[in-house]
Amino acid sequence: xxxxxxxxxxxxxxxxxxxxxxxxxxxxxxxxxxxxxxxxxxxxxxxxxxxxxxxxxxxxxxxxxxxxxxxxxxxxxxxxxxxxxxxxxxxxxxxxxxxxxxxxxxxxxxxxxxxxxxxxxxxxxxxxxxxxxxxxxxxxxxxxxxxxxxxxxxxxxxxxxxxxxxxxxxxxxxxxxxxxxxxxxxxxxxxxxxxxxxxxxxxxxxxxxxxxxxxxxxxxxxxxxxxxxxxxxxxxxxxxxxxxxxxxxxxxxxxxxxxxxxxxxxxxxxxxxxxxxxxxxxxxxxxxxxxxxxxxxxxxxxxxxxxxxxxxxxxxxxxxxxxxxxxxxxxxxxxxxxxxxxxxxxxxxxxxxxxxxxxxxxxxxxxxxxxxxxxx
Numbered sequence: 001x002x003x004x005x006x007x008x009x010x011x012x013x014x015x016x017x018x019x020x021x022x023x024x025x026x027x028x029x030x031x032x033x034x035x036x037x038x039x040x041x042x043x044x045x046x047x048x049x050x051x052x053x054x055x056x057x058x059x060x061x062x063x064x065x066x067x068x069x070x071x072x073x074x075x076x077x078x079x080x081x082x083x084x085x086x087x088x089x090x091x092x093x094x095x096x097x098x099x100x101x102x103x104x105x106x107x108x109x110x111x112x113x114x115x116x117x118x119x120x121x122x123x124x125x126x127x128x129x130x131x132x133x134x135x136x137x138x139x140x141x142x143x144x145x146x147x148x149x150x151x152x153x154x155x156x157x158x159x160x161x162x163x164x165x166x167x168x169x170x171x172x173x174x175x176x177x178x179x180x181x182x183x184x185x186x187x188x189x190x191x192x193x194x195x196x197x198x199x200x201x202x203x204x205x206x207x208x209x210x211x212x213x214x215x216x217x218x219x220x221x222x223x224x225x226x227x228x229x230x231x232x233x234x235x236x237x238x239x240x241x242x243x244x245x246x247x248x249x250x251x252x253x254x255x256x257x258x259x260x261x262x263x264x265x266x267x268x269x270x271x272x273x274x275x276x277x278x279x280x281x282x283x284x285x286x287x288x289x290x291x292x293x294x295x296x297x298x299x300x301x302x303x304x305x306x307x308x309x310x311x312x313x314x315x316x317x318x319x320x321x322x323x324x325x326x327x328x329x330x331x332x333x334x335x336x337x338x339x340x341x342x343x344x345x346x347x348x349x350x351x352x353x354x355x356x357x358x359x360x361x362x363x364x365x366x367x368x369x370x371x372x373x374x375x376x
Contacts, residue, residue: 005056012048015274022281036122037087040080051148061256070149074141078133079126082166090121092177099184145259156241164233
């Protein structure tokens with residue numbers, strides 16, 4: 001592997017790892033659009049690791065021809081490119097519908113309308129692309145250095161309608177929806193908290209804002225590449241379509257090609273989206289609680305008991321003084337219990353009247369330690 005191939009493999013492996021926590025979190029929350037988006041990214045990251053490890057050397061054309069593996073992943077890549085943009089559009093629609101608060105059937109908890117709408121947006125186009133791309137395939141696939149499995153299509157107008165145009169259409173829908181959502185959010189910013197509560201969205205203002213920022217970030221990353229790819233394809237795919245000519249060399253030996261400068265850009269864009277996904281969804285309070293839930297109960301109890309013991313041993317250092325003149329009170333905190341004391345400050349003396357005597361304090365400490373041991 002050369003340095004560039006190593007960089008791709010390492011970054012793609014990092015993407016695989018950091019995608020898992022947000023994916024598990026959204027599976028638990030049953031957020032269909034985000035699950036679909038992260039799943040497509042996960043599959044592409046896995047493919048990038050495999051392909052960079054196999055086909056990044058200078059003699060990559062002497063390596064494995066990828067038959068079997070590339071037949072599957074070439075289909076997945078044909079659907080995932082449009083699937084990612086469609087998932088972002090579906091996520092934008094969800095936020096917009098929440099702020100509009102008009103369609104109660106869509107916003108109802110466990111709504112079948114919402115479920116069917118999300119699944120239709122996220123899956124129909126990718127499935128269609130995977131099912132029909134054979135019509136314009138001139139070969140099973142080709143191997144491109146660093147990228148690995150790559151679809152090779154006929155230079156006809158039909159390729160635009162079966163492969164390229166869907167990315168652009170869903171990108172336009174996603175941009176329109178996120179702009180409408182942003183404008184509505186700004187106009188109704190004082191009522192957003194009430195809207196989120198009334199629509200049973202289960203979102204706080206902070207979480208809603210986080211998702212909106214995520215959508216805007218993904219669109220900013222993906223849309224320029226989608227537009228560039230469509231313009232490039234439109235310049236190339238403009239000839240007539242002929243079934244026989246298209247599939248004449250379909251089963252010929254697999255061809256190997258050097259990577260063009262723009263071919264690996266999608267890998268780095270995916271890596272950027274993965275990092276953003278982890279920063280926004282993998283480090284939040286909900287995600288941290290999820291990580292804690294993975295720890296066995298006995299281990300958590302063990303650490304909790306040690307924390308309580310440390311609090312008890314440090315009781316002499318946890319005194320909290322309130323007030324600076326006469327007639328005020330201060331307390332000593334042990335866990336959640338408080339020993340209240342009264343004080344009177346004078347110029348030459350301080351009179352303290354303790355609620356608990358020293359012997360009672362010792363008994364309280366022993367009782368807490370016994371309770372901890374019994375809980376274990």
